[in-house]
Amino acid sequence: MELELRHLRVLCAIADAGSVGRAASDLGYSQPALSTQLRRIERFFGRPLFERGVSGATLTPYGFEIAAEAREVLARAEAIGHRRAADASGARRTLRLAATNSPVLSGMVARVRGRLPEVSLTVSSVYASSEIVELLEKGEVDAAVAADYPGRELHHSASLAHRGIVTEPSFVALSARHRLRRRPQIALADLAEDAWFVTPDDGAGWPGVFYSACEAAGFSPVAVHTFLGDRQQLLNMIADGLGVSLVQATLRSVPGVLIRPLSGTPLWCRYVLAWRRGSVPDEVAETLFTSATAAYRDLVAQSPHLRAWATRTWSVAGR
Numbered sequence: 370m371e372l373e374l375r376h377l378r379v380l381c382a383i384a385d386a387g388s389v390g391r392a393a394s395d396l397g398y399s400q401p402a403l404s405t406q407l408r409r410i411e412r413f414f415g416r417p418l419f420e421r422g423v424s425g426a427t428l429t430p431y432g433f434e435i436a437a438e439a440r441e442v443l444a445r446a447e448a449i450g451h452r453r454a455a456d457a458s459g460a461r462r463t464l465r466l467a468a469t470n471s472p473v474l475s476g477m478v479a480r481v482r483g484r485l486p487e488v489s490l491t492v493s494s495v496y497a498s499s500e501i502v503e504l505l506e507k508g509e510v511d512a513a514v515a516a517d518y519p520g521r522e523l524h525h526s527a528s529l530a531h532r533g534i535v536t537e538p539s540f541v542a543l544s545a546r547h548r549l550r551r552r553p554q555i556a557l558a559d560l561a562e563d564a565w566f567v568t569p570d571d572g573a574g575w576p577g578v579f580y581s582a583c584e585a586a587g588f589s590p591v592a593v594h595t596f597l598g599d600r601q602q603l604l605n606m607i608a609d610g611l612g613v614s615l616v617q618a619t620l621r622s623v624p625g626v627l628i629r630p631l632s633g634t635p636l637w638c639r640y641v642l643a644w645r646r647g648s649v650p651d652e653v654a655e656t657l658f659t660s661a662t663a664a665y666r667d668l669v670a671q672s673p674h675l676r677a678w679a680t681r682t683w684s685v686a687g688r
Contacts, residue, residue: 374446376410377439380418383407384436385666388425433670440663447484447656463489464653467501467513469571470494471640472619473534474514476664477657484656496597498523498641499572505529505645512644512657519637521574530654531643534661537618538678539636544610545625554678556632561588564612566596566603579615582635618675619668630678640665 370376379396383403386392393403411418418432428436464485468474474492481490495501498515502525505513514534517523523531541555543563549555561583567576567590583590594612596603607614608625615636622628642658649657669675 370409370413372410372413374443376406376413377443379403379406380410380436380439381443383419383426384428384432385662386425387427391425437667437670440666444480444484444663462487463491464512464649465491465493465510466657467493467495467504467510469496469498469501469514469516470568471514471516472617472668473640473661473664476667477514477661480660480663481657484660485653488653497570497572502529502643505643508645508648511648512642512654514661515641515643516571516573516575517639517641518574518578519639521578522639523573523641523643525643528646529643530646531641532658534640534642534658535665536637536639537675538630538634539615539638540618540620540628540630540674540678541613542604542607542616542620542626542628543613544608545627546610547613547627549629550627552629554630554632556586557582557635558586558588560613561586562591564592564594565590566594566606566612566614568597569595578636585635618678619665619672621671622674628674630674634682 379392382392382396383389386395389404389407390400392398393400396403398406407419414431414435416431417429418435419426420429464481466478478490478492481488493510495504495513498517501510501513501515502523504510506526506529515523515531519536525531541560543549543555549559567579570576580589592612596614603614604623604626606612608623616628617638618628618630620628640661642654642661644654644657669679
């Protein structure tokens, strides 16, 4: 067969869904038809792209490479279509984006600029998610990436819309010389005597969710360093053994610092795409969302500690 864009969409849909059955449902195919399609795609490449198991289908290392390239091809094809429409109209519009400290921002912005060449994108960093909602409500920005927490979801008026990009577990960063360095996962209670680096109030529930989790674990942090600054500086201080910190699960390990999941996963954070209904067309909102989710998938592919946690967690949960 000749490889076509539809084959790449099938490949990416299976990778996103984690199973052929769920992907078939998303695409409107029968499962046998999609399985046949996948076999043809794998014959074309001459190597397995997925490992099949009771929990679904996961990309092989070779499959990761192909899927990443497929996403780029699909993004470029989408950008060509947008460019044709933009050239026909001759119009450019500005999209004002605000974003909290989210790992998806860089990859998301790169994709949006490639997929929406007719849009002039400006980006503002805003730490507090509550402030982001205010900016959206006032019409000072058009769209944003904010954060909230399970049970403490962001509230906004009917003039705004939102979609959850991902809900990820919070991990802990500690020195490679830490007394618990050999544990594959760490109980929050075992860090009761450690000094903590904690970022300020974000107006969405942090650091309240952290203190609530500590209380549930039977302790109150005794040494807290409020920190909002350069990430490399924070990692340097952790490497020097000056404290520990909750971090995003996709944070890359650096020399001297270990990233570990917390036993029982007591803390989660959700990244949210929000936008003004009257300012952002549906197709632009969809591009923002798919760009953000694709950026997060790339981060997961580069985070062995997160993939190991997910494999262990979902395999146990599925028993």
